[in-house]
Amino acid sequence: MKIRIAVQKTGRLNEDSIQILKDCGISIDNGKDQLRALSRNFPLEVFYLRNGDIPQYLRDGVVDVAIIGENVLIEKGEDIPIAERLGFSKCKVSLAVPKSIQYNSVRDFEGKRIATSYPNTVRNYLEKHGVKADLHIINGSVEIAPNIGLADAICDIVSSGSTLFKNNLKEVEVMLTSEAVLAVSPKISTERKELLDKLQFRIQSVLRARQSKYILLNAPNEKLSAIIKLLPGMRSPTVLPLAEEGWSSVHTVINKDKFWEVLAELKRNGAEGILVCPIEKMVL
Numbered sequence: 001m002k003i004r005i006a007v008q009k010t011g012r013l014n015e016d017s018i019q020i021l022k023d024c025g026i027s028i029d030n031g032k033d034q035l036r037a038l039s040r041n042f043p044l045e046v047f048y049l050r051n052g053d054i055p056q057y058l059r060d061g062v063v064d065v066a067i068i069g070e071n072v073l074i075e076k077g078e079d080i081p082i083a084e085r086l087g088f089s090k091c092k093v094s095l096a097v098p099k100s101i102q103y104n105s106v107r108d109f110e111g112k113r114i115a116t117s118y119p120n121t122v123r124n125y126l127e128k129h130g131v132k133a134d135l136h137i138i139n140g141s142v143e144i145a146p147n148i149g150l151a152d153a154i155c156d157i158v159s160s161g162s163t164l165f166k167n168n169l170k171e172v173e174v175m176l177t178s179e180a181v182l183a184v185s186p187k188i189s190t191e192r193k194e195l196l197d198k199l200q201f202r203i204q205s206v207l208r209a210r211q212s213k214y215i216l217l218n219a220p221n222e223k224l225s226a227i228i229k230l231l232p233g234m235r236s237p238t239v240l241p242l243a244e245e246g247w248s249s250v251h252t253v254i255n256k257d258k259f260w261e262v263l264a265e266l267k268r269n270g271a272e273g274i275l276v277c278p279i280e281k282m283v284l
């Protein structure tokens with residue numbers, strides 16, 4: 001019995017999807033042009049597919065789980081449950097208009113032609129606001145549509161905004177935010193659900209570790225209580241005596257985004273020799 005996972009064959013999600021499996025200790029025997037591969041050390045079979053096709057494979061139960069952009073699920077897989085948010089490939093799906101247009105509100109889209117690869121998302125959003133527009137469905141290079149007279153506006157993925165900028169467009173409505181997710185087939189069997197639980201346990205340990213740093217520092221004993229107050233830690237920091245009398249070493253785990261804020265405070269309170277190390281896995 002194996003759990004069957006779909007990952008994107010080529011594109012934005014491919015590398016990070018394989019990396020997260022690797023970080024979970026799952027090695028995949030992989031020929032570059034293979035569409036299907038097995039893991040050597042986990043009961044897992046990988047299918048390399050187009051992101052846009054994955055919702056249907058999940059619905060049909062042809063694969064059990066998938067790493068997919070949440071935006072694609074919202075567009076064509078609202079019936080498919082998400083088991084885990086994976087924290088990479090973060091982006092928005094937005095409406096944009098030519099820079100020169102004076103934009104007031106979503107009502108400005110009434111009767112306009114909108115080019116997009118996300119027709120359901122746009123339709124639902126506009127319907128919610130009581131607006132009717134004319135959708136022009138295209139599969140790529142959407143941002144060029146207004147410049148060639150194909151549409152008045154577009155709806156597409158926005159990340160840094162540089163594609164919009166280069167095409168003289170401005171973002172006017174953010175319809176949704178997205179990241180890569182682990183999605184589950186509604187038809188997954190009980191046995192494969194058990195394998196999913198094992199996989200998910202590993203993924204959670206990896207994601208938690210990615211969010212955290214292990215820090216070590218030295219401090220004179222009389223400063224310890226002030227320093228410990230600055231450090232949240234998993235339970236409470238470990239304090240070990242240094243060989244030099246009157247000094248201790250403090251070890252703890254800290255959220256990677258909080259670290260820089262705390263660093264200056266630690267130094268001000270007498271911490272020295274501060275080391276910050278990555279964590280590979282973290283189980284609570």
Ligand SMILES: Nc1ncnc2c1ncn2[C@@H]1O[C@H](COP(=O)(O)OP(=O)(O)OP(=O)(O)O)[C@@H](O)[C@H]1O
Pocket residue numbers: 008009010011012013049050051052053068069070071072089090091157158159160178179180
């Ligand atoms: N510029 C971006 N920044 C961050 N994430 C993005 C960006 N563009 C796309 N994504 C995310 O990555 C996913 C895959 O995008 P990509 O362009 O590789 O594939 P695609 O052409 O949409 O799909 P397919 O695999 O069906 O060809 C998107 O659905 C979205 O979730």
Ligand SMILES: O=P(O)(O)OC[C@H]1O[C@H](OP(=O)(O)OP(=O)(O)O)[C@H](O)[C@@H]1O
Pocket residue numbers: 012140141143156157158159160161162163164
């Ligand atoms: O805001 P930005 O950082 O510029 O990113 C947004 C662009 O990225 C994606 O295209 P991608 O590069 O994946 O090309 P594709 O159209 O071939 O999928 C998306 O379709 C946008 O065009």
Ligand SMILES: [Mg+2]
Pocket residue numbers: 012
């Ligand atoms: Mg793309």
